[in-house]
Amino acid sequence: MPNPTAAMLVIGDEILSGRTRDANMHHLAAELTKAAIDLLEVRVVSDDPDAITWAVKALSQTYTHVFTSGGIGPTHDDITADNVARAFERPIDVRADARALLEAHYARTGLEINEARLRMARVPEDATLIGNPISAAPGFTLENVHVMAGVPKIFEAMLADLLPRLTGGDPILSQSIQVLRGEGDIAGPLAEIAARFDALSIGSYPFQMDGRFGANIVVRGQDGSQIDAAMAELNRIFPQ
């Protein structure tokens, strides 16, 4: 059975303007690989209602899961929750269960719960909450869309809460070798091996280091003995 598929949607003007470097994409990609869910697309869009709504609609119709990052805080530019609700035409308001989590958290920390903070308890009808052990304000799952925070520590904590509830496929195994030759030298034999082992995905990822060119050759698949056989062949052709 093919693995479940996934897309990520990053909401963030600050990434598109070059102010901030996205960190959550790399973390999500690694965690989904471990969970045997195939991440097939990432989109980064700006803090714009139509851009968010349209991307949520398109991605949720195409993939098994959509994971969003960013735009669920208390400020005026945090519009992700409202536009995910809009994409599914669901009502959204401050919800009692989310509000209770915030009230308990602020009672412990001595901060006042004001109108701005209550925005973080806005959750669409029928959504399931995603836990936030760091700052209490929850994420949520609506249909197949999982809405999480942009601050990396909180994103990671929410993902850790969410992932065990999702069902993955068969794990993808991978092995790799590094070849210190230009890709132009290795491309011919590599294409032959890729054609021979057509149940595997064999990728070549070039790099440049100390003025020399090299490539990491990565073999991926679900059949460990096939991967072993392809690696033996690669090691024979490109001795270290």
Add this chain to the structure above:
Amino acid sequence: MPNPTAAMLVIGDEILSGRTRDANMHHLAAELTKAAIDLLEVRVVSDDPDAITWAVKALSQTYTHVFTSGGIGPTHDDITADNVARAFERPIDVRADARALLEAHYARTGLEINEARLRMARVPEDATLIGNPISAAPGFTLENVHVMAGVPKIFEAMLADLLPRLTGGDPILSQSIQVLRGEGDIAGPLAEIAARFDALSIGSYPFQMDGRFGANIVVRGQDGSQIDAAMAELNRIFPQ
């Protein structure tokens, strides 16, 4: 006049699998901001012909410019050039001008020019070449799509060759302040300032540092005196 808009398309299984961290997005975002071209969307797709063709079509019809990164080397999984040609229904083959660049480069470096390396001279009809001072194999511009390498040093060199030929709009100015208070405290007054200065874009980007919450408040726009006025107001409300 509004600024030209842009999207980036990253082609890379290695990023979606979590093996590699994308570096080109951050570089492109910063360079486009300097050039007054508004980057409004980034997509990362896998090394899949249909995914690449479909994304090139969708993005090139929506934005002034599309910048691609990755998948133009000599190996079997380098399929970007062919699928950009396919998106525009243009023929593609080894082109004399691109081949001449490669031949000169390999004559200098003493490497043989083989079938795999010649793949890098495949350029669609009517495309304009983008220079590659590092490893010679050129990128190209077809219609409004600029096809560049994935290796960061080569991507950056190609972008430096390309950008001076593109026309930007009015530069976006920005100023920011850091507030060491939770966003829940600052959201109320911030929303009022954002409403008052509606020609500016005012974003709040939360962070967590040494167990404390804070936010960078960034004010962006094209009118420097408006930005000064908004910053004065922010400094009055959130004294450092």
